[in-house]
Amino acid sequence: MRIGELSGQTGVKVVTIRFYETQGLLPPPRRTASGQREYTPADVARLRFLRHAGELGFPLSGVRELLGLADAPGTDCDAVHAVAARHLEEVDSRIRRLQAMRRVLKRAVSACEARVVARCPVVETLSDHAYCGEEHALTSRR
Amino acid sequence: MRIGELSGQTGVKVVTIRFYETQGLLPPPRRTASGQREYTPADVARLRFLRHAGELGFPLSGVRELLGLADAPGTDCDAVHAVAARHLEEVDSRIRRLQAMRRVLKRAVSACEARVVARCPVVETLSDHAYCGEEHALTSRR
DNA sequence: GCTTGTCTCTATAGTAACTATAGGATGCAG
DNA sequence: CTGCATCCTATAGTTACTATAGAGACAAGC
Structure with a gap:
């Protein structure tokens, strides 16, 4: 073909x-x-x-x-298993990092919708250096 | 500086x-x-x-x-909100796709560990065209 | 004044996993 | 035999950087 x-x-x-x-x-x-x-x-x-x-x-x-x-x-099942298990860990780690992002993002977006504050919560989140406290959850991306 | x-x-x-x-x-x-x-x-x-x-x-x-x-x-809070909300959706979607991958992967890796089958479950999963049934959950990556 | 070491500069290429495009050649139906 | 879909190669673009080369700049010590 x-x-x-x-x-x-x-x-x-x-x-x-x-x-x-x-x-x-x-x-x-x-x-x-x-x-x-x-x-x-x-x-x-x-x-x-x-x-x-x-x-x-x-x-x-x-x-x-x-x-x-x-x-x-x-087939060397052990070797195959090792490759797949390693990849599974990588996927888990990506999920965790994305979920950490999601939490911070969700909080800011929700605050924006609630309109309870004067200044834009999203901009504040990004500008505020104190936010770096969250940094531990948001380790090196990729 | x-x-x-x-x-x-x-x-x-x-x-x-x-x-x-x-x-x-x-x-x-x-x-x-x-x-x-x-x-x-x-x-x-x-x-x-x-x-x-x-x-x-x-x-x-x-x-x-x-x-x-x-x-x-x-600051145009609405516009900022739109950008952030759009990104939040993107993050959600990535998480869902990764979780779908994770389920399939986890099942294969676990079967491998259980050693109950003759042929390598990971290789089977990847070779089996029937697996395409899972395809709906694993839509286009990226 | 000179050397040493660290910092800085530009420009280019490499990464992952493709996708897009250009510019031609081929195969097949009507 | 003409038109259209399909095929070919080669190159560049995508994302968000990182790495490298080769050169110039700045500060301290002798």
């Missing part, structure tokens, strides 16, 4: 498929005489794996590891 | 301060005869505002808007 068909079957955009190829996540397929890529059902499976991993937020480096492990004869 | 001092007082790295200047978030300061930047206490306040907004996850475009509104004579 050609790249458009592969894209349709997997839900991965054509440009992204080519991008995955440059990143070594998808093996370079055979080409027709005119240079067009020709894929097999095995590529569909691999690309679906890629997509699912992407949807679960694995970074491409992690996906690469997972693919390597899944490809190896007799 | 020079840029290093400003950096120390605000916790924003020197390179980041210069970056904010190129992005129009911090006005270009006066320069000494030799070309070094000279800042005032007003710059400290503005940079702290910038840092707080950054910690709350506002995109630079949002920070730009907020700064513009905060600078205007007589």
Whole structure:
């Protein structure tokens, strides 16, 4: 099948498929005489794996590891588990950081709606250095 | 004060301060005869505002808007509220997406630990096209 | 006056994970 | 055979910075 068909079957955009190829996540397929890529059902499976991993937020480096492990004869479940567990921790940490942001933000936005104060609570929150007390919850972002 | 001092007082790295200047978030300061930047206490306040907004996850475009509104004579609280409320929704949405990821991920990782199945649950989760049923919860990332 | 060390300057490139665009070539239906 | 969808490569843009190179500036000590 050609790249458009592969894209349709997997839900991965054509440009992204080519991008995955440059990143070594998808093996370079055979080409027709005119240079067009020709894929097999095995590529569909691999690309679906890629997509699912992407949807679960694995970074491409992690996906690469997972693919390597899944490809190896007799999957090393421990190694796979380690990659996934590490990513789960990362997701947890991102959630915690976002929730900390959310609390501060929600408080300011709500105060704004309540209209009980003279000065804009959002601007105050951002301007006030005392707010830095919240800083502990809002550790380095990313 | 020079840029290093400003950096120390605000916790924003020197390179980041210069970056904010190129992005129009911090006005270009006066320069000494030799070309070094000279800042005032007003710059400290503005940079702290910038840092707080950054910690709350506002995109630079949002920070730009907020700064513009905060600078205007007589803060337009409604406009500020709109920017903040929009960002709050964005944060909420990111949290929801991450939590959906987390559920799927947690299930696979736990199954892995329980060791009740023959094949690696993480690899299964990623390979199984039936998993696409979860797709609704895991909408387009980013 | 000279050296040493820290700070500052500009400009460029790299990060993640794609997306967008330009400018052509190919494949297929009518 | 013409038109349109699809395909090709290569390059640049996105976000919010960080890293690096190579050079100039400032303060202290000798």
